[in-house]
Amino acid sequence: TVTKQILVLPGDGIGPEIMAEALKVLRLAIDKFQLGLELVFDELGGAAIDKYGVPLADDTLAKAKKAHAVLLGAVGGPRWDTLERSIRPERGLLKIRSELGLFGNLRPAILYPQLASASSLKPEVVSGLDILIVRELTGGIYFGPRETKVLDNGERRAQDTLPYSESEIRRIAKVGFEMAMLRNKRLCSVDKANVLESSQLWREIVEQVAKDYPEVELSHMYVDNAAMQLVRAPKQFDVIVTDNMFGDILSDEASMLTGSIGMLPSASLDANGKGMYEPCHGSAPDIAGKGIANPLATILSVSMMLRYTFAQPEAASAIEQAVSDVLDQNLRTADIWLEGMHKVGTREMGDAVVAAL
């Protein structure tokens, strides 16, 4: 079998710690299921700024393009926050998404039954929660042109632009419908079509694509209402598809409904199944180096990678089962710990998943 490459980018903050555990699990899965996958390593974000002077080096990007998948820890931290926006860690993240064409961001928000009480919402509102947010990731206002002008009266005016073309909308809408077909066949498209022109085009194209998916029940919702409905009755949703900025806000809100964002993986896919996989949580600089971060979201990102990019559902399910097993063993890192549970550090948690696998 041809060996396929995975580029590993541990990143900043807790990134290297959680990645170390995820790699133990990944290496075991590669052996056990004879996956024929090879790991290559580099840096992204703050770590890349320190090493190469830029948040994403050309050489790193070339490696990422050559690899079949990228596994990322987390980027950013206060050490680099005083840098100019154009050379900050986040810029590396935006650039790699854009250069690899990773327009389809999958953000599941799942409540693990073992962690139900960690949610700030009432049990009956969130028990069994399982929604998927599909966020457009390489267009819209995070990538549109921007400028700051000096007006005639001498004051500055800064401006961002939110552009969407038909083809950009069509391809992410398709991802939304495809995901709905794999799940409960309900898709909610979120926009602000009562005010924004880009949202009007969004809604029009989503309606067009819907014709190819007669089995999927499509609805539309304004973003302000969606932000409310996620709090009021999140289980009404199956799949949500939305633009880059609305998706950024709503997917974070949805993750937090579960109360355990340390458990949630994400995938960012191109048109051919190549993807970048990373935990939903950030680099948590406040706890970096303390050995207490939760590695499970990164481990579950490995599982998503095996499922979506490498089409290895058996290995993916085995990892998910191992994670569920360690939760059943009442092992908990600090972020998901509750009275009566056994508190463990990052490494112990990783070792427990390895043992369960």
Added chain:
Amino acid sequence: TVTKQILVLPGDGIGPEIMAEALKVLRLAIDKFQLGLELVFDELGGAAIDKYGVPLADDTLAKAKKAHAVLLGAVGGPRWDTLERSIRPERGLLKIRSELGLFGNLRPAILYPQLASASSLKPEVVSGLDILIVRELTGGIYFGPRETKVLDNGERRAQDTLPYSESEIRRIAKVGFEMAMLRNKRLCSVDKANVLESSQLWREIVEQVAKDYPEVELSHMYVDNAAMQLVRAPKQFDVIVTDNMFGDILSDEASMLTGSIGMLPSASLDANGKGMYEPCHGSAPDIAGKGIANPLATILSVSMMLRYTFAQPEAASAIEQAVSDVLDQNLRTADIWLEGMHKVGTREMGDAVVAAL
């Protein structure tokens, strides 16, 4: 005393019903506290489209400019949803905000102790919740230029723009700090300064304005994190100040934390204390005409109006006390009804507030 005018715009859906009750309360307050206020009436939104062919007629706008305050029910509904965006009910709302210069939107999210159990969040997470969101209301992407172009490859691209000038940011930042001074002296400014240029200018100007308010503790938060924190631990906030779009999303999310959006009023102020007052909830076309809508948010909007525009704290407090009294009497409209409570309709609720006042 000179008679000051209030322009009453009942609007669409449940608007006329809830307004009828609010006006009973307002008329009683005018008599009882000798406020010397006169009511004039007109239409906005769908009702204005039906009557005048436009969502905001020039004559209505002239009346609004002449009045000291505008009291609004709610606008919009499916009947007008097929109209082109530029002549839909929402356009009337955006235009009156802009023409009157109502840049400062105050959206309190308060959990009434009597209604604590209505929230979808756990009691310990929301009990005693009292936050104020200050939303910029006449700038940003809801008012920037927009266009749809045909690209060289024949497909369309739609684009919106998000502009903010220094002076627009400065005046809303001041409102944020002033409100913080009246409350617990903590202000959180929400932006996406790691990506957006308008947010970078926003943050810079907020920092400048902060120098004039040394007593206020200022923090900054990215909008995606703010959407999470509102779910995780909303009581960490006192006052939030943010731009038009982020404010739209976050203020609706925050209202829903209380579980009783039917209780929440809002104010939209210009630079001189003139304001438009309206409930946070929408026009609820599904229950319009049934006599079951909750009039309390509109009644509390009257109270906000007396407090902010007419500087009548005594009358304002009396109305708030009357609302609290009817809740203590266990009277509830359907939206906030719970087992053991006495369910009442729109009119009974209004009458009960009048009686309590």
